[in-house]
Amino acid sequence: MTIIRMEKDITIYDIARELDLSPTTISRALNDHPAVNKNTKQRIADAAAQMGYRSNLFASNLRKQRTNTIGVIVPRLNSPFMSSVISGMEKMANEAGYNLIISQSLETLQKEMANAKTMFDSRVDGLLVSLSYETDQIEHFENFINRGIPVIFYDRVAEHRDCTSIVIDNLQAAYKATSHLIEQGCRNIVHITGNLKRNVYTDRLKGYKYALVDHDLAYDDANVLINNLSEEAGEQAAKQILDMKTLPDGIFVSNDTCAVSCIKTLKQAGISVPKDMAVVGFNNDTISRVIEPNLTTINYPGQEMGEMAVRVLLLQMNGTEERAPSNTITLRSELIIRDSSLKSKVSPKQRVVLI
Amino acid sequence: MTIIRMEKDITIYDIARELDLSPTTISRALNDHPAVNKNTKQRIADAAAQMGYRSNLFASNLRKQRTNTIGVIVPRLNSPFMSSVISGMEKMANEAGYNLIISQSLETLQKEMANAKTMFDSRVDGLLVSLSYETDQIEHFENFINRGIPVIFYDRVAEHRDCTSIVIDNLQAAYKATSHLIEQGCRNIVHITGNLKRNVYTDRLKGYKYALVDHDLAYDDANVLINNLSEEAGEQAAKQILDMKTLPDGIFVSNDTCAVSCIKTLKQAGISVPKDMAVVGFNNDTISRVIEPNLTTINYPGQEMGEMAVRVLLLQMNGTEERAPSNTITLRSELIIRDSSLKSKVSPKQRVVLI
DNA sequence: GTGAAAGCGCTAACAT
DNA sequence: ATGTTAGCGCTTTCAC
Numbered sequence: 001m002t003i004i005r006m007e008k009d010i011t012i013y014d015i016a017r018e019l020d021l022s023p024t025t026i027s028r029a030l031n032d033h034p035a036v037n038k039n040t041k042q043r044i045a046d047a048a049a050q051m052g053y054r055s056n057l058f059a060s061n062l063r064k065q066r067t068n069t070i071g072v073i074v075p076r077l078n079s080p081f082m083s084s085v086i087s088g089m090e091k092m093a094n095e096a097g098y099n100l101i102i103s104q105s106l107e108t109l110q111k112e113m114a115n116a117k118t119m120f121d122s123r124v125d126g127l128l129v130s131l132s133y134e135t136d137q138i139e140h141f142e143n144f145i146n147r148g149i150p151v152i153f154y155d156r157v158a159e160h161r162d163c164t165s166i167v168i169d170n171l172q173a174a175y176k177a178t179s180h181l182i183e184q185g186c187r188n189i190v191h192i193t194g195n196l197k198r199n200v201y202t203d204r205l206k207g208y209k210y211a212l213v214d215h216d217l218a219y220d221d222a223n224v225l226i227n228n229l230s231e232e233a234g235e236q237a238a239k240q241i242l243d244m245k246t247l248p249d250g251i252f253v254s255n256d257t258c259a260v261s262c263i264k265t266l267k268q269a270g271i272s273v274p275k276d277m278a279v280v281g282f283n284n285d286t287i288s289r290v291i292e293p294n295l296t297t298i299n300y301p302g303q304e305m306g307e308m309a310v311r312v313l314l315l316q317m318n319g320t321e322e323r324a325p326s327n328t329i330t331l332r333s334e335l336i337i338r339d340s341s342l343k344s345k346v347s348p349k350q351r352v353v354l355i
Numbered sequence: 356m357t358i359i360r361m362e363k364d365i366t367i368y369d370i371a372r373e374l375d376l377s378p379t380t381i382s383r384a385l386n387d388h389p390a391v392n393k394n395t396k397q398r399i400a401d402a403a404a405q406m407g408y409r410s411n412l413f414a415s416n417l418r419k420q421r422t423n424t425i426g427v428i429v430p431r432l433n434s435p436f437m438s439s440v441i442s443g444m445e446k447m448a449n450e451a452g453y454n455l456i457i458s459q460s461l462e463t464l465q466k467e468m469a470n471a472k473t474m475f476d477s478r479v480d481g482l483l484v485s486l487s488y489e490t491d492q493i494e495h496f497e498n499f500i501n502r503g504i505p506v507i508f509y510d511r512v513a514e515h516r517d518c519t520s521i522v523i524d525n526l527q528a529a530y531k532a533t534s535h536l537i538e539q540g541c542r543n544i545v546h547i548t549g550n551l552k553r554n555v556y557t558d559r560l561k562g563y564k565y566a567l568v569d570h571d572l573a574y575d576d577a578n579v580l581i582n583n584l585s586e587e588a589g590e591q592a593a594k595q596i597l598d599m600k601t602l603p604d605g606i607f608v609s610n611d612t613c614a615v616s617c618i619k620t621l622k623q624a625g626i627s628v629p630k631d632m633a634v635v636g637f638n639n640d641t642i643s644r645v646i647e648p649n650l651t652t653i654n655y656p657g658q659e660m661g662e663m664a665v666r667v668l669l670l671q672m673n674g675t676e677e678r679a680p681s682n683t684i685t686l687r688s689e690l691i692i693r694d695s696s697l698k699s700k701v702s703p704k705q706r707v708v709l710i
Numbered sequence: 711g712t713g714a715a716a717g718c719g720c721t722a723a724c725a726t
Numbered sequence: 727a728t729g730t731t732a733g734c735g736c737t738t739t740c741a742c
Binding site for chain 3: 376377378379380383390391392395414416417418419420
Binding site: 364366367368378379382383386410411412413414415416417418419 | 734735736737738
């Protein structure tokens with residue numbers, strides 16, 4: 001039988017013994033405490049490096065009662081939007097010396113609650129959440145709030161007195177998108193969107209509705225299709241549209257994935273986009289610039305949203321005890337006009353509309 | 356001045372006092388130790404739930420010297436392939452009760468080394484790595500290996516006696532892709548690929564080369580374009596191709612992003628795909644089914660790769676002290692033939708080629 | 711089946 | 727500028 005010889009971990013006590021100093025001084029020096037002599041610091045740093053010391057975060061966390069860890073709960077990881085968000089979060093967190101623990105709810109309330117519990121037990125210093133489709137109560141975050149652990153919602157948010165939300169102006173975005181379709185001559189516009197439990201979809205529905213009303217067009221529930229905005233759902237929706245007694249002349253879809261598969265199906269059925277039906281998507285995923293015709297869409301700054309979420313969280317974690325004054329942070333987005341919605345000529349300058 | 360009253364954490368001592376038992380028994384009961392009376396266990400579980408107890412992972416980790424955490428180092432988070440991988444990892448890890456700490460190297464060696472250090476200091480129980488473009492030495496993982504912390508490479512792997520690698524057969528995939536182009540009548544094929552420091556790209560280059568040779572076609576360095584496979588790089592590459600003295604009749608690109616932007620640029624220049632140039636991509640990202648013509652590509656099972664990576668890691672972390680016998684695990688992939696490469700008719704049955 | 715005691719490695723009061 | 731001491735909450739001998 002072989003015994004694998006494993007290197008033993010070096011502690012501050014080992015360094016202390018080596019340099020004939022107290023563990024306290026070692027600890028202070030390693031944390032760059034001002035009250036330690038420069039030379040001593042250097043000696044300690046050298047010894048630490050030479051001896052292969054690594055700090056034990058668990059001992060430190062146990063003692064300090066904080067973890068330098070941010071929890072992220074996300075509906076799904078593998079969408080272009082969400083991976084941009086996560087990428088932004090990771091970048092910011094990393095710069096600030098924080099770790100990220102990420103888990104996905106897979107759009108179910110049950111997993112979201114389980115994830116929240118894990119995060120709680122992992123004692124994250126703060127939590128970033130985008131809600132699942134199903135979620136209709138947010139009591140599972142009360143634990144955090146009661147103990148003063150900041151919770152921030154982003155994208156799919158909930159109203160909570162003590163929580164900041166980070167969003168784009170979904171209502172405005174949808175309003176601008178729909179108005180754009182109307183300006184292009186559409187008079188009968190279908191809206192495809194997601195579960196109305198989620199703010200993003202209710203707000204977009206409102207924007208769609210208000211735009212119609214403001215342009216003296218009738219709003220009709222029958223023109224609103226609700227699904228999960230997946231590729232399959234897009235195909236499905238296209239078929240529903242093709243079955244309508246009067247075909248619409250415009251479609252506003254709540255994400256690009258669904259919009260693109262919808263366009264593909266419509267084209268296969270002989271519908272010309274934008275001539276017969278103009279289409280607008282949402283998110284500005286890569287596919288929007290690949291589909292033909294290129295998809296008019298809302299540019300949703302995922303990376304920025306991720307960065308902002310962490311930035312605000314850091315402020316709340318390290319700032320004063322007071323709650324942040326502003327409860328909602330709205331990021332800028334924009335309508336990017338491409339060929340899928342253009343029935344008339346538009347100069348390149350007018351192809352971006354700020355929201 | 357207001358004092359925010361914060362709920363205090365309940366410890367096993369609190370429960371012990373409450374039930375007039377020792378902390379030891381509480382600890383054992385909560386960990387389902389067999390030597391604790393069933394009734395006592397139940398009483399303790401009830402009390403814990405009622406008092407709102409949560410275990411302190413840091414104290415536990417400090418004591419047990421393990422963390423239930425898996426570290427993941429990834430070049431970039433926001434690619435469709437990588438987010439599938441991560442999604443698979445998260446799913447598996449979560450099921451096994453492990454947390455994931457994720458960081459991105461942003462394709463630089465320097466960040467990769469920094470990330471490795473953070474992971475090391477966070478005392479992850481195991482590490483999953485896909486190498487950055489730049490990485491040309493892997494000493495920064497020796498720390499882990501020396502202490503018996505398993506390191507697994509996936510996708511962009513390195514040779515290491517003690518580390519398992521998880522890959523697809525890149526050589527075969529490229530061979531099949533190139534052969535397919537040749538079978539479609541291509542005689543002058545360009546290959547666009549990434550940094551040859553990475554196995555994935557060298558192997559694909561080899562597969563391309565061998566396919567040419569086996570079909571009695573000349574290999575020419577001038578037909579190999581190396582770039583970072585980004586959207587911009589695709590545009591750039593297309594321009595280079597258009598400038599060639601004799602235009603190629605086929606292109607094999609090492610990812611879909613680059614292949615798609617290449618096709619877009621070629622089409623704008625009046626080249627017909629596949630008639631003038633047949634194109635094959637790699638990854639089977641969503642865009643491959645959106646571009647017109649739909650892109651022939653290699654289906655790369657990201658989600659599965661992520662799941663497999665965690666599964667193997669769990670085995671190594673919890674299994675015997677011995678190293679896993681197999682050093683490389685190769686996942687199945689497949690060539691999916693679509694219109695971008697089809698100059699002749701092919702029956703639907705022949706549209707998928709296993710690799 | 712249960713308990714007493716020690717210690718994982720670190721940091722923060724409180725000295726000096 | 728440095729040291730002493732205590733304790734964060736848990737698990738693990740060892741004892742009964």
